[in-house]
Amino acid sequence: MKLVCVILLIAAPLLAKRINPESFYQGQYAEKVGGQVEVTAPDGTRCDILTDEYAIEADFGDHWAQSLGQSLNYGFQFDRPPAILLIMEHREDERYFIRLGSIIEHYKLPIELIPLRVYKHESDEWKNPLRLNRQ
Numbered sequence: 001m002k003l004v005c006v007i008l009l010i011a012a013p014l015l016a017k018r019i020n021p022e023s024f025y026q027g028q029y030a031e032k033v034g035g036q037v038e039v040t041a042p043d044g045t046r047c048d049i050l051t052d053e054y055a056i057e058a059d060f061g062d063h064w065a066q067s068l069g070q071s072l073n074y075g076f077q078f079d080r081p082p083a084i085l086l087i088m089e090h091r092e093d094e095r096y097f098i099r100l101g102s103i104i105e106h107y108k109l110p111i112e113l114i115p116l117r118v119y120k121h122e123s124d125e126w127k128n129p130l131r132l133n134r135q
Helices: 002-015 022-033 059-078 092-107
Strands: 036-040 044-049 054-062 082-088 112-117
Touching: 022 036, 022 044, 022 054, 022 082, 022 112, 036 054, 044 059, 054 059, 059 082, 092 112
Parallel strands: 054 082, 082 112
Antiparallel strands: 036 044, 044 054
């Protein structure tokens, strides 16, 4: 039984099947908005994308929950409004965007939510990369 658990723990990341690694999307988006990637904060954490205007946490849809805390920390560390670049590689990832957006709105969190729908060939977010959800 322990062996089965160990095998499942090792195999789980391999089953995630990402189209591209997170760093690919970070780099592409940072280039579009003139940001820096992996900037070390005073507390030693690394902000995924830092612009003059935002401290951005980039993560895949299924990591929506952890992106909340990380974005708030990056905003605090860099004294900038926090933002989340939510990467959706599959249409079913929209549920995470809805869930995250609902929580941000319900609790009136000061987080900008940026959808990155890469399952489309040409998404509006790439044409206008800093079109944020809320004004």
